């Protein structure tokens with residue numbers, strides 16, 4: 001249970017650490033869209049602590065001992081003698097670099113921080129089934145899993161940025177704030193479509209390799225397939241909400257702005273929809289944290 005909780009928290013932190021600053025690069029309309037230096041630093045420090053806890057939990061599982069009884073030699077062997085250990089080291093170096101640059105503000109450093117966060121997030125592919133394959137098929141699986149993680153991070157990070165934007169009190173917002181909010185929402189819809197397409201393509205590759213055509217039939221009895229099915233059901237609801245934001249709620253906000261009205265109703269509806277979408281995304285990450293600890297049908 002502890003290992004699943006640490007995986008979940010690590011997914012969430014590393015996805016926000018990547019996707020939120022990324023949103024500030026392509027969705028930037030006002031200063032509110034990106035994390036501040038202290039927000040970035042705290043996200044990075046928590047991700048580093050979770051990574052240490054994750055390594056201890058993984059070493060304990062591999063050595064078959066309690067996390068409190070893990071010895072130094074086993075940790076050293078995991079860190080320096082396994083591909084997962086190398087990925088972990090890359091993540092720690094990337095996080096240390098982001099922490100060092102947290103308060104530096106320039107376009108080039110902004111891109112560098114997102115690149116290091118992408119490396120930290122991609123390193124999670126070595127903690128689940130992503131790096132379990134061999135030869136060409138294994139390489140396809142690894143690349144698909146890394147793209148899957150980054151697409152999921154981009155979507156979830158944008159949800160945090162948009163969520164914070166619409167969470168602001170309408171009475172304190174100027175029409176300029178509302179216009180840039182509308183631009184940010186409108187600007188996200190194109191990027192969002194790309195993230196969803198990448199998730200479906202790489203998710204299908206993952207499903208094909210880890211479940212396989214025969215495994216689909218095991219829906220009735222295999223916990224891995226059942227959890228994946230629940231994940232896809234939640235994903236479908238998230239897609240519905242995203243479509244509603246794009247085709248109904250964002251245009252409603254724009255209509256109010258054109259009419260010169262304060263769009264408090266549209267803002268309330270957007271706030272509710274984005275909060276539900278973010279809650280569903282958190283549930284998807286909880287399921288995936290669990291999925292990564294189960295044996296997929298194709299490996300049985």
Ligand code: HEM
Pocket residue numbers: 011124125126127128129130145148149152199200202203204206207210228232235238281284285288291292296
């Ligand atoms: C909101 C949308 C989605 C999110 C946030 C999401 C997130 C994730 C994450 C974080 C992983 C773990 C990767 C790892 O640790 O290596 C994962 C794995 C996976 N995803 Fe998704 N995913 C989404 C949509 C999809 C879709 C649409 C499919 C299928 C078409 C899919 C199929 C899979 C499969 C089969 C795995 C491998 C699970 C394992 O580690 O055994 N995902 N997903």
